[in-house]
Amino acid sequence: MIRTAAVVGTGLIGTSVGLALSRRGVRVHVMDADESAARVAAARGAGICGRPQEPVDLAVLAVPPARIAQVLAEQQHQGLAQAYTDVASVKSATAQAVARSAPHRPSYVGGHPMAGSQCSGPLAASADLFEGRAWVLTPGTETSRAALNRVLATVSLCGAVPVVMEPRAHDRAVALVSHAPHLVAVLMAARLTGAPRESLALAGQGLRDVIRIAGGDRALWTDIVASNAPAIAEVLGELAKDLEALARALQELEVHGPGTDDAREAIGALLSQGRTGWESVHEPENTSGQVTLSIPLADRLGEVDRLVSAARESGIGTDSIRLRWSQTSSRLSARLATAPLAAPHVRRRLTDSGWQVSVEPATP
Numbered sequence: 001m002i003r004t005a006a007v008v009g010t011g012l013i014g015t016s017v018g019l020a021l022s023r024r025g026v027r028v029h030v031m032d033a034d035e036s037a038a039r040v041a042a043a044r045g046a047g048i049c050g051r052p053q054e055p056v057d058l059a060v061l062a063v064p065p066a067r068i069a070q071v072l073a074e075q076q077h078q079g080l081a082q083a084y085t086d087v088a089s090v091k092s093a094t095a096q097a098v099a100r101s102a103p104h105r106p107s108y109v110g111g112h113p114m115a116g117s118q119c120s121g122p123l124a125a126s127a128d129l130f131e132g133r134a135w136v137l138t139p140g141t142e143t144s145r146a147a148l149n150r151v152l153a154t155v156s157l158c159g160a161v162p163v164v165m166e167p168r169a170h171d172r173a174v175a176l177v178s179h180a181p182h183l184v185a186v187l188m189a190a191r192l193t194g195a196p197r198e199s200l201a202l203a204g205q206g207l208r209d210v211i212r213i214a215g216g217d218r219a220l221w222t223d224i225v226a227s228n229a230p231a232i233a234e235v236l237g238e239l240a241k242d243l244e245a246l247a248r249a250l251q252e253l254e255v256h257g258p259g260t261d262d263a264r265e266a267i268g269a270l271l272s273q274g275r276t277g278w279e280s281v282h283e284p285e286n287t288s289g290q291v292t293l294s295i296p297l298a299d300r301l302g303e304v305d306r307l308v309s310a311a312r313e314s315g316i317g318t319d320s321i322r323l324r325w326s327q328t329s330s331r332l333s334a335r336l337a338t339a340p341l342a343a344p345h346v347r348r349r350l351t352d353s354g355w356q357v358s359v360e361p362a363t364p
Helices: 012-023 035-043 065-077 092-101 145-157 167-191 205-215 218-227 229-256 261-282 303-313 343-352
Strands: 004-008 027-031 056-061 081-086 108-113 134-138 161-164 291-296 321-326 331-338 358-360
Touching: 004 012, 012 027, 012 035, 012 145, 027 035, 056 065, 056 145, 065 081, 065 092, 065 218, 081 145, 092 108, 092 167, 108 145, 108 167, 134 145, 134 167, 145 161, 167 205, 167 218, 167 229, 218 229, 229 261, 291 343, 303 321, 303 331, 303 343, 331 343
Parallel strands: 004 027, 004 056, 056 081, 081 108, 134 161
Antiparallel strands: 108 134, 291 331, 291 358, 321 331
16 A cells, blocks of 8 residues: 655656656655756645655655666665655666665665656656556565565556566567667657758658657657667667668669569568558557457537547547447447557546447457
């Protein structure tokens, strides 16, 4: 049971943790080296600004990966909490640093909520940020059961789903699904620097989708990339091979013309591979393990557009929506495909928006 907590670091993630816990009745104290950031977090309802007078049940360290071990040691020496966790997106280097410097390792559990935004700071925070999201935990061999239980309770209060992983496995996974994609977005955005205004005027939603996350905090992402460099380099190395193969095919088409079979086959194969990867993330309707949300639609103009808009706000793209006409009831209904982890969050948001939502069981 978590009754009191402290959040050290009031950026996007730390403030969101404070908002989520405060909403569930936890007495939260928010702390930050930048007092103005802590004041903003407190003003938004994330907690009480300042250090608690006695140890809290759990302290959440929401500082960059390279500072976790130092801040943990400082706060443990000062007796801030009974248990500690962090939200850093790199775990191996953090675990090694903690092992060297933490005065009391059993009270610490490594953590990483798989949620975020291209925006940063306490103003971008949301109490719903972690709803239905995976929250990775990396307990060590010395971690106490009491500390782990406190962290598990906190993850639950934030609406997230705990996933236990080994630190190296976590770092390899996030290099593939988070860190390398962020750098690819940055590289594409960098190509736009100095581009003619008439070219930029043609930019549509596709380009904005590609570069959306490139607006992240420079200092934070420099720290993240440096802390997980080997795993990221491996992913980017494989990507570089694909880019070289694609460039060769394009150059061949330029020299020999668009009818060159080998070049066209190479491009088609890459596009097919990309489509397969896209499907593995988006889980279209024929993918096993999904949850389907069924919603009846009223027979009035604009109803479908209204649902599509609400679904997008809940994280569901149009590719995961299917419309069906029932001859029996003479009405249209929508079926939304979503991942099991996200289904409760999506259903709650749609229900709160006034939609009648029923849940079909996950397909076997």
